[in-house]
Amino acid sequence: MLEDRRLEVLRAIVEDYVTTHEPVGSKALAERHNLGVSPATIRNDMAALEEEGFIAQPHTSAGRIPTDLGYRLFVDRISDVKPISLGERRAIEQFLSGSVDLDDVMVRTVRLLAQVTRQVALVQYPSLTRSAVRHVELIATSTTRLLLILIADTGRVEQRQIEMSAPVTEQNLSDVRGRLLSDVTGKQFFLLPEILERFTEKCDPEVRAIAAAVVATLLDAATEHVDERIVIGGTAHLARYGEAFPLAIQPVLEALEEQVVLMRLMGEVATSGVTVRIGQETAVEGLESTSVVTTRYGRQGQELASLGVVGPTHMDYPGAMRSVQAVAQYVTRIIEEQ
Amino acid sequence: MLEDRRLEVLRAIVEDYVTTHEPVGSKALAERHNLGVSPATIRNDMAALEEEGFIAQPHTSAGRIPTDLGYRLFVDRISDVKPISLGERRAIEQFLSGSVDLDDVMVRTVRLLAQVTRQVALVQYPSLTRSAVRHVELIATSTTRLLLILIADTGRVEQRQIEMSAPVTEQNLSDVRGRLLSDVTGKQFFLLPEILERFTEKCDPEVRAIAAAVVATLLDAATEHVDERIVIGGTAHLARYGEAFPLAIQPVLEALEEQVVLMRLMGEVATSGVTVRIGQETAVEGLESTSVVTTRYGRQGQELASLGVVGPTHMDYPGAMRSVQAVAQYVTRIIEEQ
DNA sequence: CTTAGCACTCATATTGCTTGAGTGCCAAGT
DNA sequence: ACTTGGCACTCAAGCAATATGAGTGCTAAG
Numbered sequence: 132m133l134e135d136r137r138l139e140v141l142r143a144i145v146e147d148y149v150t151t152h153e154p155v156g157s158k159a160l161a162e163r164h165n166l167g168v169s170p171a172t173i174r175n176d177m178a179a180l181e182e183e184g185f186i187a188q189p190h191t192s193a194g195r196i197p198t199d200l201g202y203r204l205f206v207d208r209i210s211d212v213k214p215i216s217l218g219e220r221r222a223i224e225q226f227l228s229g230s231v232d233l234d235d236v237m238v239r240t241v242r243l244l245a246q247v248t249r250q251v252a253l254v255q256y257p258s259l260t261r262s263a264v265r266h267v268e269l270i271a272t273s274t275t276r277l278l279l280i281l282i283a284d285t286g287r288v289e290q291r292q293i294e295m296s297a298p299v300t301e302q303n304l305s306d307v308r309g310r311l312l313s314d315v316t317g318k319q320f321f322l323l324p325e326i327l328e329r330f331t332e333k334c335d336p337e338v339r340a341i342a343a344a345v346v347a348t349l350l351d352a353a354t355e356h357v358d359e360r361i362v363i364g365g366t367a368h369l370a371r372y373g374e375a376f377p378l379a380i381q382p383v384l385e386a387l388e389e390q391v392v393l394m395r396l397m398g399e400v401a402t403s404g405v406t407v408r409i410g411q412e413t414a415v416e417g418l419e420s421t422s423v424v425t426t427r428y429g430r431q432g433q434e435l436a437s438l439g440v441v442g443p444t445h446m447d448y449p450g451a452m453r454s455v456q457a458v459a460q461y462v463t464r465i466i467e468e469q
Numbered sequence: 470m471l472e473d474r475r476l477e478v479l480r481a482i483v484e485d486y487v488t489t490h491e492p493v494g495s496k497a498l499a500e501r502h503n504l505g506v507s508p509a510t511i512r513n514d515m516a517a518l519e520e521e522g523f524i525a526q527p528h529t530s531a532g533r534i535p536t537d538l539g540y541r542l543f544v545d546r547i548s549d550v551k552p553i554s555l556g557e558r559r560a561i562e563q564f565l566s567g568s569v570d571l572d573d574v575m576v577r578t579v580r581l582l583a584q585v586t587r588q589v590a591l592v593q594y595p596s597l598t599r600s601a602v603r604h605v606e607l608i609a610t611s612t613t614r615l616l617l618i619l620i621a622d623t624g625r626v627e628q629r630q631i632e633m634s635a636p637v638t639e640q641n642l643s644d645v646r647g648r649l650l651s652d653v654t655g656k657q658f659f660l661l662p663e664i665l666e667r668f669t670e671k672c673d674p675e676v677r678a679i680a681a682a683v684v685a686t687l688l689d690a691a692t693e694h695v696d697e698r699i700v701i702g703g704t705a706h707l708a709r710y711g712e713a714f715p716l717a718i719q720p721v722l723e724a725l726e727e728q729v730v731l732m733r734l735m736g737e738v739a740t741s742g743v744t745v746r747i748g749q750e751t752a753v754e755g756l757e758s759t760s761v762v763t764t765r766y767g768r769q770g771q772e773l774a775s776l777g778v779v780g781p782t783h784m785d786y787p788g789a790m791r792s793v794q795a796v797a798q799y800v801t802r803i804i805e806e807q
Numbered sequence: 808c809t810t811a812g813c814a815c816t817c818a819t820a821t822t823g824c825t826t827g828a829g830t831g832c833c834a835a836g837t
Numbered sequence: 838a839c840t841t842g843g844c845a846c847t848c849a850a851g852c853a854a855t856a857t858g859a860g861t862g863c864t865a866a867g
Contacts, residue, residue, distance in 0.1 A: 154829090156829050156830085157829075157830080158828085168841090169840070169841050171840075171841050171843095172839085172841070174831075175831095175839090177830090178830090188829090190847090190848065190849060191848055191849090192847050192849065194828080194830095231690075265610055266608050268608070270604050270606075270620075272603055272604065278604065280606070280620075282608075282628075286628070288626055290570050290571075290620070291569060292570075364726065365726070366722050367726060369722070370718045370719035370722055384705035385705040388704070492859095492860090494861085496860075512862075513808090515861090516861090516862080526861085528816090528817065528818060529815090529861070530818065530858085530860050531861090532860065532861095
């Protein structure tokens, strides 16, 4: 059918353009893909596709390149994401195994993802709000200084100093510590505000000052800049395009250094499946000519955070989607083992 | 004296080249700096400087640019590092104050340094070996799983999982924890191997398995990849040069993603003062056409780690040296407050 | 030792020209 | 109604020839 062949032509254009990075013409298409029709016919289809806004010409005497809309259609309707090969599977497994702690897992993951996709990779630390308290520790580092340590079941550790106006006795501290431990251990972080609401009141008057300070700090640490940390890797891949493309890398690098931007990229992700945002769709200044492929990781229904890649709009979408998904799967597993 | 004027000329060349990024000619020099001599005289001096290898001509009919050797001389003998202004001082202070934990201090510092110098900034986490144990915590997360947490007096936290073959009772754990705490609290990390050498033997036979595992893990965490973490920021500044210069940014970005390379950059630093490595002197593949300005931070005699910037050889050396030094001073102060 | 004068060099910019990839359209074919 | 070969047309990119001028080195005079 006609409509079908047009999609075939679009797919061929996207695939060729992604590999060659050069506008593709009707003749080349007819040669490289056996579409069973002549260049002239393809030209007609191309004219139609251009009319509909899926492809464009850089200049009159050049071939066509896909528009953002073209990539969109490609991703939505044409491409099929193949499962990863056994070899890749093994490589991922090997790369991630042997991590000593959460930081290590994050760093290895981002490197792996960057290497596999040959793009800039982003990995967000597991959210505190979506995980549970494994342990809380409260230590006096001097008579008026406390150190609060929060350990999540994902292996994430947060620490905060607490400055007390009056000296704290070991006994009082121990009292608060004990109550706190039994109240919060194993609980989900997002439940803490509720759970600790009446914590201070229930304590002996003697230790209320400590309790109040500790609860305040704990809630602050558990909620404030909860999902802030994002690891980036593979920025060198950006330079690969450098000269040849309108992809000026400075704004991209700048955008990648803005926590706020990254949070938006990683936050607005569908809870299931792989999210692809193409060009303008990223809605981020500096990333207008890049695409972002992300997915969530963590057990289903309790997704911890996101990871993904950022690359030029002419990236290998099926490949990126496949790798991102596979890596997310393995990270989920590794973190649950921690 | 003649020799003096030649240095003056070199300084003028370096300064002009650093600001304009274009080869500077004799005429322009005579106009912009009042050297009191004519362009012809300057040409003679330039010929001599070129003979000695301090400057070079990109091509016959162009002005001169400094060579690595020229920058070296400039840094060693000519430039004077002015103290930072009160405004800058305030800005630094304000930027760094209000950090909630060590991670926060590191991130803020690297951003600050990148912003002030407009270069790529590197900040190394405080070395464990050079700091002391503030606290050790040992927690059972299941009957056979322990979590060891190390807190340094710099605020740095390390954590490790310990997998036991046999179940561990709370009492035994408490025993080991108590001994460990009293043995290591306040001690310098580099003394730990010695201190803990006979730890296991001194324990009750019942808890020796635990003790052995804990000590092994602790020593591993305290010594193995001790200085590995380095924070990078301001990579977008690299792109500023991008097109216009032989500074291909890909190799630079690649080098900056290699922990080993970074360690070499940050490790080989004079214990006092600011270290400047120019071009080839960096002895790092990918950084041949960049310079690295680093210094150590931390109390004198007990330097914790290094920080610095990486930029093109035609950077503003006095400015970079000044900023690096100033930031190091403030970081030292902030970390000691932690 | 300094300086003016001058011939020389050579990267860069400009211009005009050629080439050819690729298109759009039309008329003929199935 | 779609497909296809033919053909005129467009225009970026490459190339050669030329012009420009910044900057130099050298020489001879001050």
